[in-house]
Amino acid sequence: MSELLLPPEHRYAKIMKEKLNEDGSELSILNLGPTHPATHGIFQNILLMDGERIIEAEPTIGYIHRAFEKIAENRPFYQITPLTDRMNYCSSPINNMGWWMTLEKLLGVEVPKRAQYLRVIVMELARITDHIICNSILGVDTGAYTGFLYVFQFREKVYEIYEEICGARLTTNMGRIGGFERDWTPKAFELLNTFLEEFPPAWKEFENLFERNRIFIDRTVDVGPITAEKAMAYGFTGPNLRAAGVDYDVRVAQPYSSYEDFEFIVPVGKSGDTYDRFCVRNAEVWESLSIIRQALEKMPAGNEFHAEVPDYYLPPKEDVYNNMESLIYHFKIVMGEVPVPVAEIYHPVEGGNGELGFYLITDGSRTPYRLHFRRPCFIYYQAYPDMIKGALLSDAIVILSSLNVIAGELDA
Amino acid sequence: MALETAQIQDKLSATFSDISFTFKQERDILAVEVPAEKISAIILFLKNDPELRFHFLTDLCGVHYPDNEVDRQMTIVYHMHNWYENTRIRLKAFISGENPEIKSISSIFPTANWMERETYDFYGVDFIGHPQLKRILNMDEMVSFPMRKEFPLEDGGRTDKDDRFFGRTASNN
Numbered sequence: 140m141s142e143l144l145l146p147p148e149h150r151y152a153k154i155m156k157e158k159l160n161e162d163g164s165e166l167s168i169l170n171l172g173p174t175h176p177a178t179h180g181i182f183q184n185i186l187l188m189d190g191e192r193i194i195e196a197e198p199t200i201g202y203i204h205r206a207f208e209k210i211a212e213n214r215p216f217y218q219i220t221p222l223t224d225r226m227n228y229c230s231s232p233i234n235n236m237g238w239w240m241t242l243e244k245l246l247g248v249e250v251p252k253r254a255q256y257l258r259v260i261v262m263e264l265a266r267i268t269d270h271i272i273c274n275s276i277l278g279v280d281t282g283a284y285t286g287f288l289y290v291f292q293f294r295e296k297v298y299e300i301y302e303e304i305c306g307a308r309l310t311t312n313m314g315r316i317g318g319f320e321r322d323w324t325p326k327a328f329e330l331l332n333t334f335l336e337e338f339p340p341a342w343k344e345f346e347n348l349f350e351r352n353r354i355f356i357d358r359t360v361d362v363g364p365i366t367a368e369k370a371m372a373y374g375f376t377g378p379n380l381r382a383a384g385v386d387y388d389v390r391v392a393q394p395y396s397s398y399e400d401f402e403f404i405v406p407v408g409k410s411g412d413t414y415d416r417f418c419v420r421n422a423e424v425w426e427s428l429s430i431i432r433q434a435l436e437k438m439p440a441g442n443e444f445h446a447e448v449p450d451y452y453l454p455p456k457e458d459v460y461n462n463m464e465s466l467i468y469h470f471k472i473v474m475g476e477v478p479v480p481v482a483e484i485y486h487p488v489e490g491g492n493g494e495l496g497f498y499l500i501t502d503g504s505r506t507p508y509r510l511h512f513r514r515p516c517f518i519y520y521q522a523y524p525d526m527i528k529g530a531l532l533s534d535a536i537v538i539l540s541s542l543n544v545i546a547g548e549l550d551a
Numbered sequence: 552m553a554l555e556t557a558q559i560q561d562k563l564s565a566t567f568s569d570i571s572f573t574f575k576q577e578r579d580i581l582a583v584e585v586p587a588e589k590i591s592a593i594i595l596f597l598k599n600d601p602e603l604r605f606h607f608l609t610d611l612c613g614v615h616y617p618d619n620e621v622d623r624q625m626t627i628v629y630h631m632h633n634w635y636e637n638t639r640i641r642l643k644a645f646i647s648g649e650n651p652e653i654k655s656i657s658s659i660f661p662t663a664n665w666m667e668r669e670t671y672d673f674y675g676v677d678f679i680g681h682p683q684l685k686r687i688l689n690m691d692e693m694v695s696f697p698m699r700k701e702f703p704l705e706d707g708g709r710t711d712k713d714d715r716f717f718g719r720t721a722s723n724n
Contacts, residue, residue, distance in 0.1 A: 484577075
């Protein structure tokens with residue numbers, strides 16, 4: 140054993156020395172990551188292995204830590220939204236909207252119904268893209284590339300909708316305090332309707348490809364199971380918890396942005412294994428599609444897309460250029476010269492991976508006094524070593540990808 | 552029926568009769584200031600009491616108040632959640648800023664393990680009884696605790712960048 144890889148004081152060194160198999164074979168160390176194509180992100184795990192079986196794992200995280208919480212303490216509220224984009228970058232609109240809703244709760248801003256419904260639509264689109272990535276990549280990791288390529292083009296379609304709404308694709312920086320920066324264009328609705336028509340058959344086909352697939356079932360059933368008790372003790376939320384059979388969903392428990400207006404079920408699994416996680420995400424995509432349809436149906440008439448809060452909402456550009464008052468307001472808002480109450484707020488939203496919480500402490504100045512992100516990935520990734528104990532190396536990869544750990548959210 | 556705030560207050564005060572709690576309704580969440588030395592007993596009680604049932608630890612983080620007196624400069628904030636009644640509670644334990652230490656609750660909630668490591672990493676809070684208290688997001692060689700308020704965001708010696716409008720000013724003027 141090279142000392143460079145494993146210093147002699149490491150706890151694995153002791154285990155390896157003491158434990159020798161009867162046939163004289165030794166335990167071995169495998170360094171998985173930090174950069175490995177199969178981990179889809181920067182995760183390092185030092186594995187102690189007996190042949191193909193994992194005995195223990197020691198994760199190291201923080202490779203893409205960017206000190207968001209520290210930066211947030213030095214930036215006015217508007218400049219914090221781009222930071223939230225970069226946490227779970229597979230579903231940035233949820234993070235953006237969660238942050239705006241935190242601020243609206245702080246400032247007591249009432250968002251018009253239509254804007255709330257538009258937010259619901261965009262958040263559900265984000266959830267769909269998040270689940271598309273997770274489930275199709277799980278397929279890739281079990282050896283089925285086709286499904287991934289097939290449904291990935293629909294993520295592209297969703298990005299086109301984002302582009303039409305806010306101009307950006309991946310890191311969206313979408314919305315404002317009180318609503319959106321501009322009304323959705325007719326083209327955005329057109330793209331949305333096309334997506335609603337074309338995506339469901341493709342997703343059905345994707346499901347058919349996997350759900351009763353012998354190879355896929357062999358690779359995922361009873362792989363990385365977690366009981367409901369253990370999942371709750373480890374702070375699981377979102378699809379990973381629901382796969383273990385607990386129907387906790389922030390959208391139902393603490394409805395925000397008018398989620399109480401929509402009918403949807405919270406799909407739950409039973410055993411909490413990789414296959415259940417896959418199925419729960421699949422089912423959630425169908426629910427998200429149904430929520431989007433309901434929102435479009437119930438959408439109030441008119442073209443209201445933001446609340447009337449001139450203290451916080453940037454005035455239209457043509458006014459800024461031609462009107463003194465608007466220019467002053469524009470300047471004040473951009474520089475953070477807005478009245479902010481002294482308060483402590485916790486606002487949770489149902490992110491792609493679970494309860495995404497914003498804990499905000501303000502002291503009346505232009506920047507937060509403290510902003511803490513409750514990042515679901517960070518919290519449940521600590522169960523990973525426990526979940527892969529006794530599993531095969533190839534299962535460890537599948538489990539990691541079914542947990543949908545997003546490096547940006549993990550490290551913040 | 553939702554869990555009443557008064558019920559939580561009564562139960563806590565009755566069980567820990569030697570402690571005077573400070574209750575404060577902060578918007579939609581009841582915040583309780585608790586003495587740091589009793590934190591694990593209180594959390595264990597909140598978790599296991601058949602009526603209160605705050606069985607889920609949502610969040611744990613630190614806050615630094617350098618302007619307070621020394622023994623109240625660091626705060627550990629716990630968010631707990633009762634899913635049966637859908638009630639949240641926020642616990643705050645004030646500890647010394649010079650030598651911050653508090654009991655670890657990672658034996659009560661395994662999920663607190665990494666949250667406490669994160670708080671140690673950024674604030675240097677010593678969680679007594681934590682199984683593996685070492686840095687988690689920053690590199691092991693780091694000597695400072697970067698989320699403390701005295702730690703500047705950027706190198707103070709830089710002259711090419713004027714960020715003063717975006718920093719914290721006392722009165723926002």
